Amino acid sequence: MGVSTSVPEEGIALVTVDFPPVNALPVRGWxxxxxxxxxxxxxxxxxxxxxxxxxxxxxAGVDIKEMQRTDGHEALVGANRGCYEAFAAVYECEVPVVAAVQGFCLGGGIGLVGNADAVVAADDATFGLPELDRGALGAATHLARLVPQHLMRALYFTSRTATAEELHRHGSVWRVVPRAGLREAALELAGEIAAKDGTLLRLAKSAINGIDPVDVRRSYRFEQGFTFEANLTGVADRVRDTFGTDRTGKEEQR
Structure with a gap:
């Protein structure tokens, strides 16, 4: 359990996240x-x-239960800083990053995928920000890199998700493949990229980031300010305390 790195092919580093049961990362995980x-x-x-x-x-984003069992704002601050660092690490990685996405990609997952250079998805993948249902805000910066502006707003305000095929139609997902072939498809794209000159790839990554119209670090940090406001006013706790229950207050079946 945790984060591991392997080298499946020359020139390719595979960074794998494994935090059962749903890859909701604790602070240390980010x-x-x-x-x-x-x-x-x-x-x-x-x-x-x-x-x-x-x-x-x-x-599945941050580990909400870690926040609920931690007094004060220590876990909140840790999660916000951890997400900020993880998202930035993907964006600022010296070489291109290919995200291989299966199943759900929610909350912090959108921050990672939105900052990646390319996305390969399984046909069962769904993407969304359930932040308003979880007493949080943020990562609209990154969802806006995956879908058009008005769709981003509709998804954000409703907490709905978009499928891999929908994102493929918008051009943000490179390929949609059966789940069994996801890793192979991601490595295939990575191999095509890794065949280029390493020095030129690093220069190209810096150049493309340099012409990006949005400063993702500053934009996301701005969003995080409203997350802190929601927590300081108590509205975040009020919403977060309903996590895991249906609208009548009964425990959801899992």
Whole structure:
């Protein structure tokens, strides 16, 4: 359990996240992921990083239960800083990052995938931000890199999800493949990228980031300010305390 790095092919680093049961990352998990991606990109032998996950889904966001059992705002601050670092690590990775997404990609998962350079998805993948149902805000910055502006707003305000096929039609998902072939498809794209000159790839990544119309670090940090406001006013706790129950207050069946 945790974050691991392997080298399945020359020039490719595979960073795999595994936090059962649903890959909802605790604070330490976000920092581990950030460190692993940065280390992989800094390795001169790496020309592409594949970001993948084990289990039912790619990422379910932050570990809300960790926040609920932690007094004060320590877990909240830790999760916000951890997500900030992990998202930035993907965006600022010295080489291109390919995200391989299966199942659910929610909350913090959108932050990771939205900052990746390319996305390969399984045909069962869904993408969304249930933040308003979880007493949180944020990652609209990254969802806006996956879907058009008005769709991003509708998804955000309703907490609905979009399918891999829908994102493929919008051009943000490179390929949609059967789940059994996801890792192979991601490595295939990574291999095509890794066949390029490593020095040129690093220059290209810096150049493309440099012409990005949105400063993702500053934009996401701005969003996080409203997350803190929601927590300080108590509205976040009020919403978060209903997590795991239906609208009548009864426990959901799992």
């Amino acid at each position: 920092y581990e992921l950030a460190a692993a991606v940065r280390a992989a990109g800094a390795d001169p032998g790496t020309r592409c990083v594949v970001l993948a996950a084990e289990g039912r889904g790619f990422n």
